[in-house]
Amino acid sequence: MTTTITRRTSPPAVAAPPRKRRGPAAGVVGRTLRYGLLLIFLLIVLMPAYVLVVTSFKSGSDIGVNGQWSLPEQWSTESWAKAWAALGPSFVRTFQLAIPVALISSLLGAANGFVLSRWRFPGADIVFTLILFGMFIPYQAVMIPLRDVVSTLGIAPGIPTLIFVHCVYGIPICTLIFRNYYATTVPVEMVEAAWVDGAGLLRTFRSIILPVSIPGFVVAVIWQFTSAWNDYLFAIFLSNTRNGPITIALNALAGAQSPDYAASMAGALITSLPTLVVYVFLGRWFIGGLMAGSVKS
């Protein structure tokens, strides 16, 4: 789909239709305009990233109103050290949160997605719609009793509680990712052949479906890892700076009345590093999750 109509040669069998031909000048102008716009937008989108990086390498005294957009006079890692001191423990905790969440949610999603993609029981669509609604709700609508429920269930506060809630509220999106994946990429014949051979649903799932599910898992794992890593809402309601994830710690570092911007920005970069690495190296699958989020398969 990369060829354009004007560039495409007319099909040999059909006489070329009379077409208004634009001069070569118009093409050049159009192309220049297009690349120009693309480049300007590129710079605008990257501008905050420039500010983050540049400011993070300034030392506390190097930040004045003058020259705040310029490169540091002296590149200093002082602010990075300061940010790491404030964020280090929560950085580790967030891995302890996001990795189990990603794995558990994906497994649940794979099981649900498989059953729902193959099992057309009466009312299956209603059940699926009810499941999906769970990923759109504003979590404030469950948060008030949720605090009481998790403590009644005896789940330890902080990371364990957050693992639990992210797994529960991650079920809808993971189910959706796997349902769409199984519905579009795993042939029905494969499943039916297994049944003819007498394999039950569970065995079919374990030995036929799971081995071909890797792409689905990559998408779901990345999605859940990123969501859990970037979450602030559950974190602020269910944890604090001593036992919570990095977003809480970053907000504490940056939210002061007169914040140390250099350290805050170094902290924002530290906070963003894991998800950025995932995005840069596994971008294709990250986008897969984004697309699933709009429900349409």
Add this chain to the structure above:
Amino acid sequence: MLTRVRRWGPGLLLISPSLLLLGVFVYGLIGWTIKVSMSDRHTAAESDGFVGLGNYVDLFTNDVNGRFLHSLRNLLIFTVVFLLGTMLLGLLWAFLLERGVRAEGLFRTVYLFPMALSFVASGVVWRWLMNSGQGDDAGGLNAIFGKLNLGFLQNPWWTDPEWGMAAMAVPAIWQLSGYVMALFLAGFRGIPAELREAAAVDGASTFQLYRRVLFPQLTPVALSALIIVGHMSMKMFDLIMSVSGAQWLTEVPAVYVWQTLLTSDYAKASAISVILLLLVAVVIVPYLVQTMRTERRS
């Protein structure tokens, strides 16, 4: 019958834990919140007095300084600017990229990268960029405007009491336009090549091709994008907490819930949450039902 149980029983077994969890933690807890929203639990102490819709009526008619209506107004301004911004930029970027350009991957990757960040992290830099100082005190973007002789663009950003929420939408637009672009790009690429060829055979100009053939094909994508971004807008919390903190100027319902909980007014916080849920449900439920219906037909 027995074979059906044998065939589908395990399936039920496999999904029942998830169904049970969602039943309790989504629908059960929503029910609980609704119950609290109709009680008189305005302090940390337990209280079961039933006041019906009293808390809701109070929010609309009897809130100090019309605080709830003020938060709705803020949300409306934010949502309109946010939606317009992301839809226009997303469509423009997709339009610029859809016919294939050199280094398309690079442009796509950069346009979409803010999606990988948390609002809390990007809020740090946007708080700095949207420095409200002007003239000699200008900082952040205002300083750049000053340097580029674009001083007239200097503005108080989100600290403007009337229209500050429009500025608050700027970082949100930065963060989500790439997502809308990705949706539109997938939409463009899903249009069958025959349609373009047919239009070319009919001698359509490029303008007519887009106006009459391609854009109409994108209507369903545009609707999805509007609904997904729109419902995110109504839930906006992280970004505002990170850029301005919880304060009157930029308060939206999601933030108001948090502020109300800090005072242990559970009944009022629940009532605001339920209204927020209704706002989201009004756009999401028809969308889900419609999507399921289309899917069944195909």
